[in-house]
Amino acid sequence: MTRSSFLYALWCMGVLGLYLAAASQGYSPFADGGRTAGAARAYGPTHK
Amino acid sequence: MAEEGSVRSLSCPACGGTIAMRAAGYTVTLACEYCGTLIDATDPAARIITRYNEIQASLAIPLGTRGTLRGVEWEVIGWLQRSDGWVIWDEYLLFNPYAGYRWLIAQNGQWSLGTMLTSAPQRDGPDQIVGSRRFTPFYGGNTARVMRVAGEFYWRVKPGEEVRASDFVRPGFMLSLEQDDREKSWTISELLTGREIRAAFDVDPPPVWIPGMTPLAHQPSPYVRRIKGWWPIAALSFVVLLVLLSLFGRTMQPQTFSLSATPDGPTVTQTFGPIVLPLGKQAMTVEAFTPSVEQGWVDIDISFVNRKTQDSYDAYALNERYSGRDSDGYWSEGARSQTLKVASLPAGTYDLVVDAQAHHWGSSGNWAFDASSATYKAEGLLPIEVNLMVARGARFATNFWLALLMILVPPLLMLILHIMFENARLAQKDGSSADADDWLQGMQSP
Structure with a gap:
């Protein structure tokens, strides 16, 4: 394995580790919680 | 004349400098390394062929330097600088009494080892085949002109000498045809790694390609090896990611x-x-x-x-x-x-x-x-x-897509750089514009 492949493998392991940590903690930066305050609410049909 | 393959010294008839003739018996033309005067080495009186007033070029590898390349010890006996009107490159003549002559070609900081072929390649349509290697046309119909010369050579070389040159490439290799009215010669040159050329002759390693630089016609993309090496890692990571996605997030x-x-x-x-x-x-x-x-x-x-x-x-x-x-x-x-x-x-x-x-x-x-x-x-x-x-x-699908994006970003970046590299390389091609075969060839490893 070349050095660049080794570094890339490390990068992938880091990403998978972060994913695993987020999954085990039920975390997501895109979760719905906390969006209520200040969220723009638009009502009514958009059909033209 | 001295014994074949031995070193002989003679005095330059122009400046009096002592010149070592390293391939005595083979050398026909000798250029004084001090004043650049071209001497007829076959004449016992060391007759001056042409006298030059140019300043002796500062050579990356001084004449007489010895270095071991691919297991053979070579001595640099001659140097000439050539141009086709667009680019200038240096050619160093290497000599070993048992292995003969080789060329060390330097252009844009990249070094190639050239070996003259004793027989013409096989032709297959526009391509040329040497052994199992297929070369595709790249440069055609250019005129290569000798600009400056120093050292000794096995033919009567002088500045202004011109040959018609055509080049065929595959990643890491260039096949060159040079011909004049009298003869045709084929040379196959292989790009050397920075480690090889540095170990042999202690020259600066080739520069790392960055966007904006012009690569050599036969320079392999430095990103292909990474893309090929990273692809299995990315695929394995994707499979692991799918497994994690299925294991976590159930309600x-x-x-x-x-x-x-x-x-x-x-x-x-x-x-x-x-x-x-x-x-x-x-x-x-x-x-x-x-x-x-x-x-x-x-x-x-x-x-x-x-x-x-x-x-x-x-x-x-x-x-x-x-x-x-x-x-x-x-x-x-x-x-x-x-x-x-x-x-x-x-x-x-x-x-x-x-x-x-x-x-x-x-x-x-x-x-x-x-x-x-x-x-x-x-x-x-x-x-x-x-x-x-x-x-x-x-189950947060966005986490999955974000992780997949982060896994793919490095290979995608390499792919973009590879495309930029190949664009810059193929833009130099003569004749028909680059086609799919050229791009596929660029994905091959040397």
Whole structure:
């Protein structure tokens, strides 16, 4: 394995580790919680 | 004349400098390394062929330097600089009494080792084949002209000498045809790695290619090896990611709650519970379903309130449904169901506090003036039922896509750089413009 492949493998392991940590903690930066305050609410049909 | 293959010294008839003739017996023309005067080495009196007043070039590898390349010790005996009118390159003549001559070609800081072929390559259409290697045309019909010369050579070389040159390439190799009115010669040159050339002759390693630089015609893309080496790692990571996606995020222990809200009526607030989260931190999934909403919307605010700490984790859903008919026919829009995912709730006992407010859109229904809000509101509309399903756990697809993007970014970056490299390389090609075969050839390893 070349050095660049080794570094890339490390990068992938880091990403998978972060994913695993987020999954085990039920975390997501895109979760719905906390969006209520200040969220723009638009009502009514958009059909033209 | 001295014995073949031995070193002989003679004095330059122009400047008196002592010149070592390293390939005595083979050398025909010798250029003084001090004054550049070209000497006929076959003449016992060392006759001057041409005298030059140019300053002796500062050579990257001084004449007489010895270095071991590919297991053979070579001595640099000659140097000439050539140009085709567009680019200038240096050629060093290497000599070993047992292995003969080789060329060390330097251009743009890259070094190639050239070996003269003793037989012409096989021709296959426009391509040339040497052994099992196929070379495709790259440069055609150029004139290579000797600009400067120093050292000794096996033919009568002089500045201004011209040959017609055509080059064929494959990654890492160039096959060159040089011909004049008298002869044709084929040379195959192989690009040397920085480590090889540095170990042999202690020259600066080739520069790392960056966008904007012009690569050599036979320079292999430095990114191909990475793309090929990284692809299996990316595929394996993708499989692991799929496994993790399937293992985590399942919902469990669903609980259902419901309440109803009258369109344009007051906000309905209701508390449900308890909801017990026994472990660490976990996400919650809430499905809010309003099956009877029509021509209106329901604002649904939910809060998980920790009974012990009173910490609140909030989310919001907007369920809406509109429909009608126009010149294109029936239309509808909006969703009666929304799924909310609340992240990382600490373990504890929670109440689910729900605020629901239903609204009516449009002119149907009975309208009456509401003095408290000083607005007209619809009356007589049926209450809208709000059903809530709350479950422990949530699968965040966005986490999956974000992780996949992060895994793919480095190979994609390499792919973009590879395309830029190949664009710059193939832009130099003579004749027909680069086609798919050229791009596929660029993906080959040397």
